Amino acid sequence: MSYDYDDDRTLRERIEANPRPALVWLAGLAVLLALELGRVARAIVYIGSLTRGFLGGAAGVPGTVADNVAGSLGGAAGIVGAAITALLLLAVAAVLIKWLFVPVSLVNRLGLDTGEGRDEIIERGLITVALAVVAALVVFTPVGAALEAAIGWLTDALESAGTIQTLTQRDTIPNQGYRTPGGGWEGTFLGLSPAVAWAIRVFVIYAYSFVVAAWLWKGYEVFREHYREADWTPRDDSINRFRTHYWGIFGLAMVFAFVVMAIFAPSLGPVTAEANLYSPYEYEFQYLEGGELQTVTQGDANLASRSQGGSDNVGPLSYDQYDRWHPAGTNQDGKDLFTFLMYGARTSLVIGLTSIGLATAIASALSMITAYYKGLVDVLTVVASDTIISIPAFLLILLLNVLFAEADHPIMDIYNGGFLLALILAGVYWPGLWRSIRGPSLQVASEEWVDAAKSYGQSPGMTMRKHMSPYILTYIMIYASLMLGAVIIVTAALSFLGLGISPPTPEWGRAVSEGRQYISGSSWHISTIPGIMIVFVVTGFNALGDGIRDAIDPESEAGDASADAAATGGGA
Amino acid sequence: MSQEPVETTFTEPGADEDVMVEVRDLRTYYGGDSMFGGPPVKAVDGVSFDIKRGETLGLVGESGCGKTTLGRTLVQLESATGGEVLFDGTDVTELSGKQLKQWRRNSQIVFQDPDSSLNDRMTVGEIVREPLDVHDVGTPRERRQQVRELLDTVGLQREHYYRYPHQFSGGQRQRIGIARTLTLEPDFIVLDEPVSALDVSVQAEVINLLEDLQEEFGLTYLFIAHDLSVVRHICDRVAVMYLGNIMELGPTEELFADPANPYTHSLLSAIPEPDPTSDSDRITLYGTPPNPRHPPSGCPFSTRCPVRIRPDEFAHLDDELWTAINTLREVLRERERADRTTTDRIRELLGRESRFGTIDGIYEEVFGDVTVPPEVEEPLDEAADHVRAGDEASALEVLFEAFGAVCEAEAPDYYTVGDTDRESFCHRHGDEYRSPAEVLDERHG
């Protein structure tokens, strides 16, 4: 019957039937991406190199094991050890791949039914074997070389794309230049003053980011209007509630501003961090003095533009004696504070996202497992989390930080201690998150639809993913965004104490700390501006959390919403 | 009335009776294995019965009697502590892994609360399709078609596939739940109070749907309910459950018209009598159902039974006094179980009143306005002494020795009663005692 096919089409078929809105949206997206092609290409290359580094590291493990074992037990044992390690690594990879990419049961497809419940193991075994074959092909045959060549070619292509100038790049709207004897400016955008050029660039960056965000939202609306099969979903109500939640929207705006700061840090500062903060003596610039052009290094110039109270001061929105523009003034070392703050945002965001991301992953996985199985797992988790919670968080963080710093552990080197800090924060904060979502998890685990899933044989893993995680994730989002604020404060507080992230990596808390002796003088800005930014960002994350909570809280408007819904359902 | 005790607690099916499920001495306890100790909750405490292919077996009882646990154990949502559940000869309590998953296709459950049984973040289509996805039935397109047809079958529309449960009324949601249980084409379905959460106006529709589906697909139902009128309408046979035991089981009409077991009597007397000339009074049960963690010894109903067998020497006592004695025993049982805090103990040692009150206070309360003959006085005083010494167990022992009888001493047998093979779990069907109906008339008539 024809209607059988009308009401049963895949997303692709639905788009084919009515391609216009999708094409319009895609065209818009393409334009937006084209404007930033270089940046996108660079990001891909960067992610690619990270992945390669990681894979290379993993591939090196069997070799390391072989060396170690061979050293103590002899060559043959070394080979065996390497083989076992390699197999183990592949098995772990197989579990991941099965989970992510293989939706069907290979065992059923291949008719390998043992009827003994060993399917999972056989399944993973099969994937491991397949992986091993691929790995062997790559390592021992020309396939590897061909693959290498293909990747190399792709990287080259991307790298050359990466050199394309983009809209938001500093060079597009340069603000660094020197005054000409005639009174104009040389080297800046359209000969405008550095201040104006910089302001235009900041505006362009924010405008671009806003347009991208709006366009992505538009994409969702296009999907919702033209291609989604359900004309109503529970999420629609939440979105509508959020739309009228001005406090939440304020939070979203703050968070958006902060994230853009972190992403576009290199373009937002009037000068790059590399030139002004990290290696100031390796970068020179020109300025006009006594009617003649002089050349000076950033470092030397910084020495003369320090803000240390009294007359030694370059305040916000001013030029220093080398005609460098400082939107937020300079710090006590004469470095540009605004640049410092932009890169500091990046540091905070990276640490915040890493630590809260990890903590969220741990907390949500544990909450589902403990709520589903209860019993011993639950007791153990309670004990573990209570132990961690019983120690004051800040003290624990301090302790661990000092411990690793004293031991000079190599992990301290990653991101100037930032990575370690993120790990510690994750370890300290997951129990709190787990506690906060324990109630909702237990509640959802006791819903009858979880029993129903069990009654038709759904596996515990899938039950957790399909029937529990959607509920838990919305709750965890609320607490995660609240906690992100806390993490930013803790990171700043640690830097304030001279711990956590070591210089020169910019961190807001360090600026607050270093500027506090000048707070009452003319150089008040060094502490005050980063302090205010911390307050705004933390408030922003809290407001966003509040907004999400009110948006998903079924109490807020449950009454008439469900009545309407019932009416729609009943009328059909 | 045949009054012979049945040797086994179940009847061997005749050759012409097609038995689908055989339940044998099934027990489901909760919490017994917890590391915090304490006796387990005996939710189902040794039940045996058969379910015939194509029939609807009703399971009734007050809430907390274990009927839902029994239903959930049959579909292996709870694991049995002991006993067997044989589906076509296979003991499903022993199944695990692949075999269990395969078996689950044959037996499904419809839950009581359609608000809780449907994941409201999924569309109706996804909900109904999930069992098919789990068992990898057909291609995705075939699955979607099948789901649409099922929606049709249960009286919804094919277009409802992409709606969310929120958009439906309670009755429609229950239809969605029913559609989901049908996807795997099971033979046996446990209906756990499928209409009790629904508006009265839609209950009948859903019941009719269930009947139609049974007809169409040849389903076998276990219908759990506390609404007896619904049971009378839909069930072929009924099992009456109390405190984890089946008190009486037999063909619906006969059981309703002529209940044999004292518990069935009291349960049925709770239904408003359509016939005003009927002489049967409402039987009020004293007390609340006992805690299933501490079921009474002997007959499970013995703490509340209106026709409990009394020792001959006290046969002449009036009902008021018996009620008082029962209340006293109930109170002492509670005290025996209650946790005493250290402060309570110290207060007792010092002779002060603890929150439990003194035994004299209790006696005053319970026996205040009944006359207590001397032969009753004597064991009561002895019991009081034990309680003063803080030993409720011995006090209860004394009272049991004096006033207890066979009902509290040993569990009854199943007796075949009536003309069809109806079974009832009560000592009073034995030859040496008068029948429950007779005594009921006397004590409550």
Ligand code: SF4
């Ligand atoms: S055995 Fe005794 S207590 Fe139990 S139902 Fe029969 S008469 Fe009542």
